[in-house]
Amino acid sequence: MRLGCIGDDFTGSSDLANTLAKQGMRVTQYSGTPGFDAARTVDAGVVALKSRSVDPREAVSLSLEALDWLKTQGCEQFFFKYCSTFDSTPIGNIGPVAEALADALGAKKVIVCPAFPGTGRSVYQGHLFVKGSLLSESGMESHPLTPMTDSDIRRWLARQTNLGVGHVAASSVFDGVDAIREALDKEQSNGKRLIVIDAIRDEDLLAIGRAARGLPLVTGGSGVALGLPANFGCTPSRVPWTGQQGRAVILSGSCSSATRRQVAVHSARYPAFEIEAADVVEGRLVPAVAAEWLLNTAGLPLVHSSADPAEVAKVQAKHGRERTANALENFFAETARRAHEGGVTRIITAGGETSGAVVEGLGLETLEIGPEIDPGVPALRAGPDLVVALKSGNFGADDFFEKADRVLQG
Numbered sequence: 147m148r149l150g151c152i153g154d155d156f157t158g159s160s161d162l163a164n165t166l167a168k169q170g171m172r173v174t175q176y177s178g179t180p181g182f183d184a185a186r187t188v189d190a191g192v193v194a195l196k197s198r199s200v201d202p203r204e205a206v207s208l209s210l211e212a213l214d215w216l217k218t219q220g221c222e223q224f225f226f227k228y229c230s231t232f233d234s235t236p237i238g239n240i241g242p243v244a245e246a247l248a249d250a251l252g253a254k255k256v257i258v259c260p261a262f263p264g265t266g267r268s269v270y271q272g273h274l275f276v277k278g279s280l281l282s283e284s285g286m287e288s289h290p291l292t293p294m295t296d297s298d299i300r301r302w303l304a305r306q307t308n309l310g311v312g313h314v315a316a317s318s319v320f321d322g323v324d325a326i327r328e329a330l331d332k333e334q335s336n337g338k339r340l341i342v343i344d345a346i347r348d349e350d351l352l353a354i355g356r357a358a359r360g361l362p363l364v365t366g367g368s369g370v371a372l373g374l375p376a377n378f379g380c381t382p383s384r385v386p387w388t389g390q391q392g393r394a395v396i397l398s399g400s401c402s403s404a405t406r407r408q409v410a411v412h413s414a415r416y417p418a419f420e421i422e423a424a425d426v427v428e429g430r431l432v433p434a435v436a437a438e439w440l441l442n443t444a445g446l447p448l449v450h451s452s453a454d455p456a457e458v459a460k461v462q463a464k465h466g467r468e469r470t471a472n473a474l475e476n477f478f479a480e481t482a483r484r485a486h487e488g489g490v491t492r493i494i495t496a497g498g499e500t501s502g503a504v505v506e507g508l509g510l511e512t513l514e515i516g517p518e519i520d521p522g523v524p525a526l527r528a529g530p531d532l533v534v535a536l537k538s539g540n541f542g543a544d545d546f547f548e549k550a551d552r553v554l555q556g
C-alpha cells in the first residue's frame with residue numbers, strides 16, 4: 147500500500163476511493179480500522195470512519211488508530227478526506243484531526259482543500275462556494291448535524307485548531323506547481339501549518355496534486371486527490387465491474403437538498419415509504435415493519451426520512467439532535483440488515499451518517515470500488531451476494547436512484 151487514506155465518513159470515503167480508482171490506483175475501502183493486513187495488490191487503502199460528527203477527542207483517537215494501521219501497511223503518503231462542503235462544527239472535527247495527524251507525521255505544511263469542481267465546489271479567496279452560492283447560503287447552513295454558517299474556510303478552521311492557518315491564493319495556483327510550492331513554503335516560514343489552497347478547476351487540483359508530491363499529509367475533498375495517483379506512476383484506467391442481479395432497495399436518511407429532489411423524483415415513479423422521525427424516536431415505528439414493506443414491495447422501493455429543514459428542526463427541538471440522529475441511524479441499519487437477510491442483493495443508501503450506520507449494521511468489512519454512477523459516487527462490491535452505492539447527501543442527478551440501480555446491476 148502506498149497511499150493511506152482516512153475518511154471521516156463512509157460516503158466521503160467511497161467518493162475518494164472512486165477518484166483514486168479512476169486515476170488508476172487499485173483501491174480498497176475498509177469499514178473502520180481493520181484487524182487484518184491489506185491484500186498486497188492494494189495501492190491505496192481508504193479507512194472509512196464515522197468520525198465527522200462524534201466528539202472531537204474520539205475523532206482524533208479513531209483517526210490516529212487508522213494512521214497507525216496504514217503506516218504498518220507501508221504507506222508513503224497519507225490523505226485525510228473530509229467533506230467538500232467542509233462539514234464540521236466550530237470545535238471540530240476537521241481541525242483537531244488534521245492537527246493530530248500532522249503532529250504524528252511531523253508534517254510542517256499541510257494542504258487544506260475541499261474544492262471539487264466536478265460537483266460545483268470551488269475555493270476562491272479562502273471562501274468555499276457550492277454551485278454559485280456561498281457555502282453559508284447553499285442550504286448547508288441548515289444541515290441537521292453540521293450547519294455551515296461561515297464560508298470563509300480559513301476563519302472556520304482557525305476556530306477548530308491551535309495550528310496557524312495559512313492561505314495560498316488562486317494567483318499562485320494558476321502559476322503552476324513551482325509557484326504553489328513556493329507559496330506553501332512561504333506560509334510555512336510564517337508559522338502556518340494548515341494551509342487553505344484556492345482551487346476552481348480540475349487543472350488547479352492536478353497542479354496542487356503535483357505540488358503535494360512528497361508531502362507526508364494532504365487533506366481535503368476528493369478533488370485534491372485527483373493529482374496524487376500520478377505521483378505514484380498510475381495512469382487513468384477503466385474500473386472493472388461485475389454486476390449483481392436480484393432485488394434492490396433504497397434507504398435515505400439524508401435531508402440534503404439534492405437527496406430531497408431525488409426522493410421526490412423517485413417517489414413519483416416507484417413505491418416510497420416516508421417515515422416520520424418522531425415515530426422512530428418514540429418507538430411507534432420499528433425496523434421490522436419497514437423491512438417487511440421493502441420485502442413485499444415490487445420495483446425499486448424507497449424508505450426515507452428526508453424531511454425539510456423546518457421538520458428536522460421541530461423533531462430535534464423535541465428530542466435533541468443526537469438522540470434523533472442515533473435513533474434514525476439505528477433504524478436504517480437494522481432495516482438494511484433485515485432486508486439483506488430477506489434476500490436483497492443491491493442496497494442504495496443516501497446520506498453520509500446514514501450510510502455509515504448501514505454499512506456497520508450490515509457488518510461489511512471491505513468494499514471493492516466499481517465504476518462511477520454520478521460524480522463522486524461509485525458502485526461498490528461488498529461480498530459475493532451484495533453490492534451497494536453510498537450516496538453523499540448533495541451528490542447525484544435527480545434520477546440518481548434509478549441510475550444507481552442500473553449501474554449496480556451491470
Ligand SMILES: Nc1ncnc2c1ncn2[C@@H]1O[C@H](COP(=O)(O)OP(=O)(O)O)[C@@H](O)[C@H]1O
Nearest residue numbers: 290400402423451453471474497498499500539
Ligand atoms: N427527518 C429527520 N429529522 C431529523 N433528523 C433526521 C431526519 N432524517 C434523518 N435525520 C438525521 O440527519 C442526519 C443526516 O445526515 P447524513 O445521513 O450524513 O445525510 P447527509 O449526507 O445529507 O448529510 C442523520 O444523522 C440522520 O439520522
Ligand SMILES: O=C(O)[C@@H](O)C(=O)COP(=O)(O)O
Nearest residue numbers: 157158161229230498538539
Ligand atoms: O466531499 C463530499 O462532498 C462527499 O464525499 C462527502 O463527504 C459528503 O458527505 P455527506 O453529504 O454527509 O454524505
